Amino acid sequence: MSIPIAIARHQGMEALELCAPDGARATVLLHGGHVLSWVPTGADEQLYVSPKTAMASGQAIRGGVPVIFPQFAARGPLQRHGFARTKPWQLVMAEQGEGDALAVLRLSDDAATRMFWPHAFELELSVRVAGRDLEIELACENKGEEMFSFSAALHxxxxxxxxxxxxxxxxxxxxxxxxxxxxxxxxxxxxxxxxxxxxxxxxxxxxxxxxxxxxxxxxxxxxxxxxxxxxxxxxxxxxxxxxxxxxxxxxxxxxxxxxxxxxxxxxxxxxxxxxxxxxxxxxxxxxxx
Structure with a gap:
């Protein structure tokens, strides 16, 4: 039986504290769809987050796993590494299952993104933690009427x-x-x-x-x-x-x-x-x- 996971607060930001039945944990922020922490079963923290990074709306976080989209680095006209890592994502679902914990977040185009990147899209980020494993999946769908291209990374x-x-x-x-x-x-x-x-x-x-x-x-x-x-x-x-x-x-x-x-x-x-x-x-x- 699955148990829903409610949105909590982490360092002042909306977050999902994923905890699998075996004790594996991960923290995912709605800000940027950002995986901030990964603690496997019986182990210590595996990710690095700078102690000097800003935890503020609209600002990139240094560390964890930022989502890079739709531009990598400065290889294009957009802000460095694109806009996905600084946008608020929406919660689709988060739950603890029989053997894991899973969160799914979504980011769609809006008036602000279309000013810089005039395309209709939908991103879906799935984060699953269990045992000694962390799985992060990024999906993109073209919701518009013309072709577009993009670069992406899990940083x-x-x-x-x-x-x-x-x-x-x-x-x-x-x-x-x-x-x-x-x-x-x-x-x-x-x-x-x-x-x-x-x-x-x-x-x-x-x-x-x-x-x-x-x-x-x-x-x-x-x-x-x-x-x-x-x-x-x-x-x-x-x-x-x-x-x-x-x-x-x-x-x-x-x-x-x-x-x-x-x-x-x-x-x-x-x-x-x-x-x-x-x-x-x-x-x-x-x-x-």
Missing amino acids: SYLGLGALGDASVQGLAGLSYWDSVDGVERSQRTDLLLPGSPGAQDLDRIYYQVKQDLTLQELTAAGERRVSIQQQGFEDAVVWNPGAAKCAALADMPADGYQHFLCIEAAQVERPVQLAPGESWVGRQSLSLA
Whole structure:
């Protein structure tokens, strides 16, 4: 039997506190459809949220899992990363089931979005938590009468004790766009060490990602492994600002870069094109080993 989950307040904002019967938890804000927290069964917080970020209407939150739509970064005429992450979403449903907890939120075009992006659309975000897994699904439907294209991403900030203890597996053989140097490169080794000298300032868009990725971190208690799967999204973004750029961010502490690595399911290289009435679905699944 399912138990409805009511809207609560989290740091002054409307939120859904998802709690599965096995104790797995996630916090989802209606602001931006933003996943703010993920605590697997028997584990600690897995996401990073900057202690200096603003929790205010109309402002982007630094950390968690922001929803990027309909533009990635500054690759277009809109505000950076689009408008979905700063808009209020509507609750469709939220409930605790027999083995999980699920929330579904919706964002549709309005007069404000049509001023900047003149298209009729409907986004639906589904967030499911159970055991050691977090699943986030983003769906888009063209509700208008003409084709449109968009980019999208789930901008996941995965928390770390120390960047230098982390590595990412599964990238070998992929081509990527190095946004720091503005050139295309090829990943020669399977292991990416984001905290190694010269690699802390990372901003890479890996193309045509078809296999699972793994974030590995060496901790005092042993080894932590987070498996990252994606479907529908063709690209993956790996981002960390490094010391200098992090110090220049007003919504981050100077050492904040040491405590997260973004591994994002993304659709950047080839924007999605939707004809009237068509839909697209992308998903990122995180699993703590």
